[in-house]
Amino acid sequence: MTQAEQRAIAELRKATGLTGGAFAVVRGEDVRKECFGFADREAGRSITENSIFDIASNSKAFTSMLGAVGAQEARFDWDAPVRTYYPEFGLPDEYAAAHMTGRDLGCHRSGLARHEFMRARVYTSVADMAQRTRFMELSRGFRESYEYNNHMFIALGHILACAFSAPWEALIRARIAEPLNMEMSFRGEACDPALDWALPYRADGKGGALRVDRPDNPVAGPCGGVRTNLVSMVRWLRCLLDSGAPLCGKEAFSELIRTNMPTADEGNIELCNGYALGWRTSAYRGRRLVWHGGSIGGFNSNVSFFPDEGTGIVVLLNTSGTWGAGMLRDVLLDELCGAEPRSLGGELAAWHKSAEHGAEPLARARTGRMPTDAEFRTFGGRFYHPAYDDFTVSRRDGDVWLDYGRFRARVRMLPDGAALACEDDPQPDWMELHETENGLAVATSDLAMRLPFQRID
Numbered sequence: 001m002t003q004a005e006q007r008a009i010a011e012l013r014k015a016t017g018l019t020g021g022a023f024a025v026v027r028g029e030d031v032r033k034e035c036f037g038f039a040d041r042e043a044g045r046s047i048t049e050n051s052i053f054d055i056a057s058n059s060k061a062f063t064s065m066l067g068a069v070g071a072q073e074a075r076f077d078w079d080a081p082v083r084t085y086y087p088e089f090g091l092p093d094e095y096a097a098a099h100m101t102g103r104d105l106g107c108h109r110s111g112l113a114r115h116e117f118m119r120a121r122v123y124t125s126v127a128d129m130a131q132r133t134r135f136m137e138l139s140r141g142f143r144e145s146y147e148y149n150n151h152m153f154i155a156l157g158h159i160l161a162c163a164f165s166a167p168w169e170a171l172i173r174a175r176i177a178e179p180l181n182m183e184m185s186f187r188g189e190a191c192d193p194a195l196d197w198a199l200p201y202r203a204d205g206k207g208g209a210l211r212v213d214r215p216d217n218p219v220a221g222p223c224g225g226v227r228t229n230l231v232s233m234v235r236w237l238r239c240l241l242d243s244g245a246p247l248c249g250k251e252a253f254s255e256l257i258r259t260n261m262p263t264a265d266e267g268n269i270e271l272c273n274g275y276a277l278g279w280r281t282s283a284y285r286g287r288r289l290v291w292h293g294g295s296i297g298g299f300n301s302n303v304s305f306f307p308d309e310g311t312g313i314v315v316l317l318n319t320s321g322t323w324g325a326g327m328l329r330d331v332l333l334d335e336l337c338g339a340e341p342r343s344l345g346g347e348l349a350a351w352h353k354s355a356e357h358g359a360e361p362l363a364r365a366r367t368g369r370m371p372t373d374a375e376f377r378t379f380g381g382r383f384y385h386p387a388y389d390d391f392t393v394s395r396r397d398g399d400v401w402l403d404y405g406r407f408r409a410r411v412r413m414l415p416d417g418a419a420l421a422c423e424d425d426p427q428p429d430w431m432e433l434h435e436t437e438n439g440l441a442v443a444t445s446d447l448a449m450r451l452p453f454q455r456i457d
Contacts, residue, residue, distance in 0.1 A: 001034045004341035008331045009036055012324045015348045017209035019201040020047040021317035021324070022230040025332055026237055028310050033230055039198040039318065042211070049230045051198040053316040054187065054215060055301045056294030057150070059226035061256075062172050063157050064106055064278030066164075068244060068252040069175050076163040078103040078255060078277070082155075085162045089155070090134030096142035097134075104142075105156040106277035107260035108149050113139035115151050116446035117429070118388045119217050121405030126168055129219045130158035135386035139449060146261040146275060150223040153278075157222020168222050179246055180239055182232035187225035188218025196229070200298020203321035205355035205426040212320075215296045224296055233314040237303065240290075241310050257281065257290045257307060285337045293326055300325035304333060311336050321427050323351045361430045361445070365422035368412025371400050378435050379411065379419045382457035383442075390456065391431075393419075402431060 001009075012018045020037025035047045070076030082089050082100050091097040096111060104110050115136050122129065133155055140147060157168040164171055169186050177184040191197055191214070201209040218225065228236075239245065244253030259274035259281045266273060272283040282289045284306075291304035298318060302325040305312025313332040315325045327347050334342060371379060376395070384390040391404035393411055400411040402421035407429060409421040414432075422430040432443040434450065441450035 001036075002335065004331055004335065005034070005328075007341070008328060008344055011344050011348065012322065012327060013037065015207060016322035016324060016351065017201070017203045017207055017319065018317060018322050018324045019209050019319045020198065021315065021319075021328075022047050022049060022051060022053075023313065023315045023328060023332065024230055024234045024237070025336070026234065026241065026305075026312050027336070031234055033234065035230070037318075039196065041199075041201070041209075047198060047318070048196055050183075050196045051316075051318075052183070052185070052195055052227050052229050053198050053301065053318060054200070054224075054294075054296055054299040055226050055228060055233070055316065056224045056296040056299055058292050058294040058301045058303050059222065059224045060153050060278040061292060061303070062176055062226055062278075063153055063160065063168070063222040064256050065176055065244070065247060066160050066168075066171055067102060067106065067156070067277065068248045068256055070160060070163050071255065072248050072252040076102065076160060078106070082159050086130065086155075086159045088131060089159070090131070091138070092134070092136070093138060093142060096138070099142070102156060102159060103260060103277065105152040105159070107275045108146050108152070109143050109261050110149060110152050111138045111140050111142045111144060111147070112149050112152055113137055113449060114147070114149055114446055115387065117404075117407075117431075117444040119220060120407040120429070121389050121391070122219065123217055123405070124219060126154055126158050126161070126219055126221060130155045132387045137449065137451065146263050150220070153223035154219060154221075160222075172226070176247060177232075180232070180235045182235055183229055184232065185227045186218070186221050187227065188216055188221070198299075198316075198318040201319040202298060202427070203319060203355070205321070205352075205359060209319050210426075212298045214298060224294065230314065230316055233303070233316065237305060237312050237314055240303075240305055241307070241312055243307075284333055285339060287337065289333070291329070293329075295320055295325075302326060302329040304329055306336065309336075321355070323347065323354075355427065358427045361420065361422045362424065362426075362428050364414065365410070365412045365420050365430070368414055368420060371411060371413050371419060375413060375419070376400060379433055379440070381455055383439050383453035384456045385442075385451055385453045388451065388453070391453070392457075393421075393433075402433075404431065407431070 022035040243250040294301035300317040302315040419433040434441040439455040
């Protein structure tokens with residue numbers, strides 16, 4: 001491990017509570033793999049190159065690779081309406097639903113709002129999640145602009161399953177993992193105790209980390225459900241650096257890394273940012289970069305490569321909420337570019353500020369009060385949305401609680417008359433409830449709009 005890498009990891013561990021991780025640097029035929037910290041902090045078990053991590057949104061690239069395979073075999077066309085393969089596809093906007101293509105889904109220009117919070121409650125199937133899009137509110141116009149959307153990658157996974165006439169998980173195993181000899185499992189599957197699992201932790205915002213539950217919702221597979229290790233991710237990176245071989249041809253692969261939508265620039269050394277198909281694109285220190293990050297409760301990841309130079313990196317971390325994968329990515333890319341090592345001080349200061357901002361809802365909840373009987377008559381009961389299913393607000397144990405699948409929180413009244421249900425966590429999820437004529441308008445921690453829930457009990 002270089003001095004710059006050692007220094008960066010030491011800074012990250014001290015400032016953010018980063019528990020452990022593994023990374024690799026590929027330069028042509030040369031591969032260097034490094035591991036640090038703990039897979040199980042409490043047991044003192046170290047991270048190894050075989051430790052299995054959730055790679056979160058880096059799973060999207062596997063879904064898009066499946067699209068490239070389908071395109072090469074004439075099973076799938078990125079520019080054909082998705083109803084060609086899945087006639088039941090629907091949205092509140094019929095024009096958008098009828099004209100939506102796989103490319104629209106794969107580059108985040110569908111117009112659908114993010115709708116992340118529903119996966120706290122909805123543990124069904126990829127197929128069921130795909131059909132729920134007809135009930136999900138849009139946040140902008142079709143093809144109007146970029147908005148990152150996990151749910152549309154779930155839909156894309158189902159559309160590819162329809163095109164191949166096989167489940168997404170089986171396709172990823174047969175068409176990607178097995179040809180590359182990758183060890184792979186998926187969220188929702190039981191963890192084989194004989195394997196080397198990295199346990200999940202989350203930064204507490206004060207320099208420590210909390211042990212958390214492993215994400216287990218199986219519906220997230222196509223957008224974020226792959227689990228694998230550093231050895232396997234190096235094999236994946238080598239495939240990417242070889243223009244998709246042996247999985248697909250160069251022409252099919254080139255579609256995956258061609259920019260479709262512009263996104264915001266990251267700073268003065270990374271410009272011309274965009275989104276391709278399951279990949280982000282940019283110019284990093286003047287070099288064409290293809291990359292993606294991943295984050296889910298307990299895990300962070302990053303895969304980045306310079307396709308014109310045959311070099312790239314993989315970062316796997318078992319602590320979420322640290323920005324660590326992105327910061328370590330920059331250190332490794334700077335080394336590949338021959339740039340002088342940078343200080344992480346400014347980025348860590350920005351991370352601390354973000355962590356403080358993320359904790360503000362918890363401070364609001366702690367200054368709130370329990371609902372009165374009259375307020376409970378407004379906010380208590382069972383409420384339903386056709387995409388989200390139902391949540392309940394009820395009295396128990398001398399308090400008022402909101403229950404929505406795995407999300408459970410006390411309800412507190414705010415000065416403006418809204419009710420806030422906020423997790424008692426350094427970086428909490430939350431639901432804010434506002435009275436309407438027929439139920440409640442609900443804002444969530446992931447969505448900048450209010451959703452209509454109807455009272456059903």
